[in-house]
Amino acid sequence: MPVSSEYKIIVQHLLFFCKGNDKIDDISNKFNIYQKESKVKECIYKSYDDLPLFLNAKTVAKLLGISISSSYELMHEKGFPSLRIGSRLIVPKENFRQWVEQKTGGSI
Numbered sequence: 001m002p003v004s005s006e007y008k009i010i011v012q013h014l015l016f017f018c019k020g021n022d023k024i025d026d027i028s029n030k031f032n033i034y035q036k037e038s039k040v041k042e043c044i045y046k047s048y049d050d051l052p053l054f055l056n057a058k059t060v061a062k063l064l065g066i067s068i069s070s071s072y073e074l075m076h077e078k079g080f081p082s083l084r085i086g087s088r089l090i091v092p093k094e095n096f097r098q099w100v101e102q103k104t105g106g107s108i
Contacts, residue, residue, distance in 0.1 A: 048097065054090040063096075 045051055045063065052059065061071035072089070075082040081095035 048093075051093050051096075053093050055093060055096055056088070056090055060091060060096070 051063075055063070057068055057071040057075060060075065061068045064071065064074075066074070074080055075089045075091065079099075080091075081099050082089045082091050
């Protein structure tokens, strides 16, 4: 059964930020099977505290399991909490977390 990219992103965030919750662990077990089949990019960060204070496009791409070019597109969208410093786009860690919470409809 094909899974939408939005669903994949939401599930990845739930898995990333909500370890230890029984419902999330159940989703995690199901999603791990899906990850092996679809070869979704794996996140190297194990907790929110491991993230740098400011995220660049490559880090956002890794966290969301998307390509770097898709990450840049997202960072240019209205409502996404990116900042421009010179020619660079960055995202403050806390603002990224709030954006994820808003998009997933809950706290992480």
